[in-house]
Amino acid sequence: MSAETTRDQDTRERILAAGAELFAQKGFHGCGLNEVLQRANVPKGSFYHYFGSKEEFGVALIERTRDGYLADLKPILGDRKLTPLTRLRRMFEVGRAECLDCGPERQCLISKLALETAQPSPLVHAAVRCAFQQWSALLAQVIREGQAIGEIDGRHDPDRLGNVLVMLWEGATMRMQIDRDIAPLDDFLAFVFDTLFGRPSA
Amino acid sequence: MSAETTRDQDTRERILAAGAELFAQKGFHGCGLNEVLQRANVPKGSFYHYFGSKEEFGVALIERTRDGYLADLKPILGDRKLTPLTRLRRMFEVGRAECLDCGPERQCLISKLALETAQPSPLVHAAVRCAFQQWSALLAQVIREGQAIGEIDGRHDPDRLGNVLVMLWEGATMRMQIDRDIAPLDDFLAFVFDTLFGRPSA
DNA sequence: TCTGGCATAGACCGGTCGGTCCAATCCGCC
DNA sequence: GGCGGATTGGACCGACCGGTCTATGCCAGA
Numbered sequence: 301m302s303a304e305t306t307r308d309q310d311t312r313e314r315i316l317a318a319g320a321e322l323f324a325q326k327g328f329h330g331c332g333l334n335e336v337l338q339r340a341n342v343p344k345g346s347f348y349h350y351f352g353s354k355e356e357f358g359v360a361l362i363e364r365t366r367d368g369y370l371a372d373l374k375p376i377l378g379d380r381k382l383t384p385l386t387r388l389r390r391m392f393e394v395g396r397a398e399c400l401d402c403g404p405e406r407q408c409l410i411s412k413l414a415l416e417t418a419q420p421s422p423l424v425h426a427a428v429r430c431a432f433q434q435w436s437a438l439l440a441q442v443i444r445e446g447q448a449i450g451e452i453d454g455r456h457d458p459d460r461l462g463n464v465l466v467m468l469w470e471g472a473t474m475r476m477q478i479d480r481d482i483a484p485l486d487d488f489l490a491f492v493f494d495t496l497f498g499r500p501s502a
Numbered sequence: 503m504s505a506e507t508t509r510d511q512d513t514r515e516r517i518l519a520a521g522a523e524l525f526a527q528k529g530f531h532g533c534g535l536n537e538v539l540q541r542a543n544v545p546k547g548s549f550y551h552y553f554g555s556k557e558e559f560g561v562a563l564i565e566r567t568r569d570g571y572l573a574d575l576k577p578i579l580g581d582r583k584l585t586p587l588t589r590l591r592r593m594f595e596v597g598r599a600e601c602l603d604c605g606p607e608r609q610c611l612i613s614k615l616a617l618e619t620a621q622p623s624p625l626v627h628a629a630v631r632c633a634f635q636q637w638s639a640l641l642a643q644v645i646r647e648g649q650a651i652g653e654i655d656g657r658h659d660p661d662r663l664g665n666v667l668v669m670l671w672e673g674a675t676m677r678m679q680i681d682r683d684i685a686p687l688d689d690f691l692a693f694v695f696d697t698l699f700g701r702p703s704a
Numbered sequence: 705t706c707t708g709g710c711a712t713a714g715a716c717c718g719g720t721c722g723g724t725c726c727a728a729t730c731c732g733c734c
Numbered sequence: 735g736g737c738g739g740a741t742t743g744g745a746c747c748g749a750c751c752g753g754t755c756t757a758t759g760c761c762a763g764a
Binding site for chain 2: 477479
Binding site: 536546556 | 750
């Protein structure tokens, strides 16, 4: 019975895990369902029992990924023992460490699916947009806290700065995949926390 | 004979133009050759006369796109009648105008193909990397000029700042496609030229 | 005018795609 | 025990994929 726990309800989870891994590497259209199912050791029939189509599967993947990210982020960004700016830095350092772990050829699943399916699939599109907006909003909140205690320059518009950080991070991870090197993430950290949030006064 | 000029050598160019348009929307794997050739009004045999494979075609597309970008950029970035910072701003404003023209659902072809094919295709990968490095280098040069005349804060590392601008721009265009709105590009311009290069002193 | 190679043209190939279908099996509930 | 929905298993489908092949049109140079 303990060995049988691999089946049952977690079949769905196994499909999702295999899809996340493969799509993050090969893309949505670059990887067929058969390959995903083979990796998950699940037959076709089970897939279409849990998901209505490949597109719905993509939406589920994005939501799963987003929820995982937010679950990781919130404890860091909400840690009252750290100053807001320290929390921001900690979050991006954790992100860098994760990229280092799983290798530079594995791009953020959300942005990858976003670019590949934004045009034809409104479902995927909505899921991606939601994920980015949530992240931007979280950052803006921490930025406001930093401004409240004078740690971050109050002339920044918090919402805009939150968007800028997200955009720059996504651009950096994209560049990381292109260069096969985490140097772009180091450029990101150095720019944001030494230059942008560092001493701007002469 | 004038009407026949549509054929002959420019067949290759017609294929490239159709591919650029369709791949920018639907992606490399999301669009079949048949669709490209139908749009270009060219039969299969001609395609494989000019290109060895779909992958080689992708490389040719990236190089064509990169050359087009650089040809547009260089006159602006090298315009000695403008200050370096003004040239930078002009360049991104032109980029924004072009995005406005062709619509927010059309993502930068280079970054799109980069994410989709970076892993399995070393040829495409090399072409993309080359394109980004050239652009970053151009920006770094202009930043150095700006620093030389005191227009840009000399404490910035020019190469890193060039990379940051490219990464942020790519992230912004990605977000533009996700949100179906050019507002992210406005955030980019406001942040870079009002906040980053604007008055940092209190 | 004949000829050789470049370019056009599209039928065709095996393979794989996303998706369908139904029989077999499992398992909680009566 | 046996009933019935949930789940598994995988053969199968038409469509389309990237790529091949050969027949033909075209035109420059002998």
